[in-house]
Amino acid sequence: MKFKNTGLLLLLLVALAAYVYFVEIKGKEKAEKQKEIASKLLSFNKDSLSTVVLNPAGIKFKKENKQWVIVEPIQSKTESWVINGLINSVESAKKERTIAEDQASFADYGLQPAKHEVILTHNGKTDTVFIGDKTPTGTYVFARVSGDNHVYATGTLLLTNADKELFDFRDKTALAFDKDKVDKIQLILPERKIEVRKQDGKWYLMRRTQKILADEGKIEQILNEVHNAKAKKFVSEKPERLKKYGLSPAKYEVALSATTNGGIHTLQIGKKVDNTYYARDVSRDPIFTVDTSLVKQLKVSEWDLRQKKLADFLSYQADYLELHLPKQTLICEKDSTGDWRMVQPDSGKAKSWKISSLTSNAASLKAQKVVEEKPKSLKKYGLDPPQYQIICKKEGKTIADIKIGKQIGKNYYATGDLSPAVYLIKKEDVDKFNIQFKDLLEEKSEKE
Structure with missing residues (x-):
């Protein structure tokens, strides 16, 4: 009997727990969800949207391959964050207060005609959100939804995101490209043509008979500037004559x-106008303007783009320094603890900060000027043998x-x-290596 009673008691407890879960907890969650849906100005699933129309701007958006594009009055990609901002503001808009309940009052709240209309097509049905005036305090905006004669007060974010023009929504990228895949750049400037290519991970200036190592930082700077360039204004969607914009030739x-x-x-970039330049992506029709900063970045010479460093390494990488001076040779290397020690002309613990300063x-x-790209002899420059030689090693x-x-x-x-080129470098930079070995050594203790 005891076991039978215990079993019945357990069944009752399970049934009670199920009741509490499904009726009390899940029921409460369902009620709260229904309450939240009822509080929304318009309830819809954002993922189910197929088109959005914004009036009176007359802009129609269509979802293609999960991306929003503009199909009217032009065809263009969108600034995704702007169109998503509009959709999110409609989806999150709430009926903060009910203001009126009859159609006769629509005009009193700027809703007949409405200041803005957002027409949403989703799951085969169409809903329209009408946006009117702000409330007297400016805290809310009056709005209503098709099929509902009620006028509601809702947050002003809805008005902020709807009160935009075509320019705000369209993609303003001047030139779309994958920066990481670019391996050739051609610059056609008023005074010169420059070509750089990426080979084995390094950028080179290309000439007819030679290639010269380029400054990767400078190349990246140009790529970033072009990649980030935005249209400041669209001047013509389908220009008949490019010449009037200075784009034929550019x-x-x-x-x-x-x-x-x-x-x-x-x-292509053409004439200057009002602190901007006319420009176009040759794969598209529109003429737009770009900021003068882009042109400033493109006004370069080969000298600006070439690598001017005499060696490409970082100071901390060196664990060996060999310094040949006019009257002495100094050799220092790091020990197993990472501290610098001198091994020639004397031995002992070196002042690490001074050695690091020399490697730095x-x-x-850096070169100040190119004297000769491919010298046949280095003797006339005093480089064979050199007066100074700096050798750094790593492992x-x-x-x-x-x-x-x-x-x-x-x-x-x-x-x-x-590079095999002979350069000029500043005397003040060379003078930094004129140092006595005693200045590099730590003072020896009596034990040493």
Whole structure:
């Protein structure tokens, strides 16, 4: 009997728990969800939307491949965050207060005609949200929904996102391209043509007979500027004459190529107007204006883009420094603890901060001018043998080999390991290496 009673008691407890869960908890959740739906100005599933029309702007949006595009009055990609902002504001709009209940009052609240209409097509049905005046306090805006004669007060975010023009919604990207896939850049400027290519992960300036290592930072700067360039104003959707905009021929042209997929993306820039320039993406019809900052970035010479460093390494990477000076040779290397020690001309613990300063100065050496790209002889520049030589290594591998020769005025001839060219570098930069070995050594203790 005891077991039978216990079993019945357990069944009653399970039934009670099920009742509490399904009736009390789930029922409460369902009621709260229904209450939330009822509080919304318009309840709909955002994912089910197929078209959105915004009036009186006369803009029609259509979802294609899960992306919103403009199909009227023009065909264009959208600024996704702007159209999504409009949709989200409609979806989240709530009936904060009921203001009126009859159609005769619509005009009193700016709803006949409405200031704005948002027409949503979803799941085969169409709903329209009408937006009117702001409330006297400006805290809310009057709104109503098709099929409902009630006038409600709702948040002003709905009005903010609906009170926009075509320009706000359309994609303003001047030139769309995948920055990471670009491996060739052609710049056509008023004074010159420049071509750079990416080979084995490095950028090179291309000439007929040679290629010159480019400054990756400068190339990235140009790519970023073009990639981030936005249209400030759309001037003509389908221009009949490009010449009036200075685009036939263009004053400036940047062509970006990706050999992996064969795509070429070209931006042309023409006349200057009101602190902007006319421009066009050659794959599209519209003429638009771009900021002057873009043109400033494109006004470059080969010298601006070439790598001016004599060696490409970071100071902290060096664990060996060999410094050949006019009257002495200094050799320092890091021990197993990472501290610098001198091994020539004396031995002992070195002042690590001073050695690090020397490797940093070597890493920072930059050319001021190209003297000769491919010299047949280095002797006339005092570079064979050099007056100074700076060698840095990392784990036995040379990461910098810089030679410095004769002084000429306030400069020295120099060459590095990134190019065979002979450059001029500043005398003040060379003077930083004129140091006595005693200045690099820590004072020895009596034990030493």
